[in-house]
Amino acid sequence: MTDSPLATATAQILRAEQQPGQKPVIKTFFDEATFTASHVVHDPQTKTAAIIDSVLDYEASSGRTSHATAEQIVAYVKAEGLSVAWQLETHAHADHLSAAPWLQEQVGGKLGIGAAITHVQKVFGKIFNAGTQFARDGSQFDHLFHDGETFKIGALEAIALHVPGHTPADMAFIIGDAAFIGDTLFMPDYGTARADFPGGDARMLYRSIHRLLKLPCATRLFLCHDYKAPGRDTFAWETTVGAERAHNIHVHEGVTEDSFVQMRTTRDATLSLPTLIMPSVQINIRGGHMPEPEDNGVSYIKIPINTL
Ligand SMILES: [Fe+2]
Numbered sequence: 133m134t135d136s137p138l139a140t141a142t143a144q145i146l147r148a149e150q151q152p153g154q155k156p157v158i159k160t161f162f163d164e165a166t167f168t169a170s171h172v173v174h175d176p177q178t179k180t181a182a183i184i185d186s187v188l189d190y191e192a193s194s195g196r197t198s199h200a201t202a203e204q205i206v207a208y209v210k211a212e213g214l215s216v217a218w219q220l221e222t223h224a225h226a227d228h229l230s231a232a233p234w235l236q237e238q239v240g241g242k243l244g245i246g247a248a249i250t251h252v253q254k255v256f257g258k259i260f261n262a263g264t265q266f267a268r269d270g271s272q273f274d275h276l277f278h279d280g281e282t283f284k285i286g287a288l289e290a291i292a293l294h295v296p297g298h299t300p301a302d303m304a305f306i307i308g309d310a311a312f313i314g315d316t317l318f319m320p321d322y323g324t325a326r327a328d329f330p331g332g333d334a335r336m337l338y339r340s341i342h343r344l345l346k347l348p349c350a351t352r353l354f355l356c357h358d359y360k361a362p363g364r365d366t367f368a369w370e371t372t373v374g375a376e377r378a379h380n381i382h383v384h385e386g387v388t389e390d391s392f393v394q395m396r397t398t399r400d401a402t403l404s405l406p407t408l409i410m411p412s413v414q415i416n417i418r419g420g421h422m423p424e425p426e427d428n429g430v431s432y433i434k435i436p437i438n439t440l
Contacts, residue, residue: 137280137293138346141306144282144289145348148309153177156288156308158354159208162367163187163201166228166408167357169369172205173285173307174214180286181209182218183241184305184312185356188231188420190411195433202231206238216241217285222314222356223302224252226329226413227406230420243419246294247276248301253417255300255331260414260434265424272419277303295344297337298325304344310352311373316341317353319368320375321361323382324392328400330440334393341383349374410435 148154153176161170166187174181183205189198209216219232219241232243253268270276279294290307295316304313315325316337324341327334344353351373358367377385383392406412411433414423422431 135343135346137291138343140280140282141291141293142347144291144306145309145311145351148289149348149350154288154308156285156310158310160354160369161201161204161208162358162369163228164367165189165201167359167367168225168228169354169356169358169367170201170205171312171354172208172214173310173312174212175286175288178286179212179214180288181214181216181241182220182285182290182305182307183209183216183232183235183239184220184354185222185225185314186219186231186235188229188234190229190408192408192411195411197229199231199234202235202238205231205235209239214239219243220305220312221245221416222305222312223299224249224256224413224416225315225356226299226409226416227357228408229412229415232420234420242274244275244277245270245273245419246292246301246303247278248294248296249273249276249417251300252331256413256417259330259436259439261436262414262423266418272417272421277305293343295340297327297333297335297340299329300331300333302340306347306351309350310354311344311347312354312356313344314356316344317371317376317380317383318355319358319361319371320379320384321364321381322359323380324396325357326400326403327396328403334396334400335389337396338383338389338392345373345377345383347373349377405440409440
């Protein structure tokens with residue numbers, strides 16, 4: 133069966149590799165507190181930009197948020213004279229809070245995420261007993277992307293691919309010749325993302341990864357996280373399809389689906405949950421907005437005891 137979204141993405145990447153004007157300019161901001169790479173992507177011709185996977189600083193001990201990390205992005209956007217069309221989330225992150233609503237106030241842009249966020253909202257809405265005022269229809273976002281949906285960032289061609297597994301709603305956004313793949317693959321020496329959060333699925337992750345690995349060899353891949361592999365002392369967030377195919381320690385060429393699922397499941401069973409999973413999930417499934425304030429005007433994060 134032909135995968136027509138993948139064929140469209142491949143054709144876009146090959147066109148972009150031939151035409152210098154179709155290559156996006158990419159600036160990455162790495163947050164060492166959460167090991168997150170946020171990317172600002174722009175079209176050099178029109179200066180139209182997208183901000184991908186931004187970070188809101190959050191101090192767990194006090195429950196306080198701040199904007200030092202996101203302010204760096206605002207400063208860059210202003211210095212470069214960019215006009216922000218999109219705030220994109222590759223998925224509802226479990227390890228950091230999104231700064232998208234705050235960034236929208238500063239520099240604008242429509243907030244987009246994968247359409248399967250409604251599934252994530254249903255799963256976590258139930259876990260956190262979020263109540264009927266929490267809509268599970270994705271209405272907290274400005275746009276829900278479907279698999280194969282094409283869009284533009286200025287003159288740059290872009291396409292969204294649904295790559296579930298880490299969560300049910302993960303998307304890869306391919307802009308010109310660069311693919312922003314969220315938490316599917318990590319650097320070749322570090323491997324892949326966990327697949328054990330509620331709604332995650334290692335087999336689905338393997339299939340999504342293999343879909344991405346069918347893109348042209350030279351496709352630039354931009355990751356959402358890096359944790360420095362053993363023996364590497366600098367953070368890295370850019371690689372290529374060819375490097376992942378040849379060297380990814382979990383899914384290089386020749387690793388079968390069953391052996392990947394076995395490895396991933398065994399490894400995931402040893403991992404503790406991310407420190408910020410409780411606030412991150414409750415805020416990010418609301419498009420980065422805090423839960424509805426209680427009658428004293430304060431928003432609260434819930435912690436379900438003996439549940440996750
Ligand atoms: Fe993630």
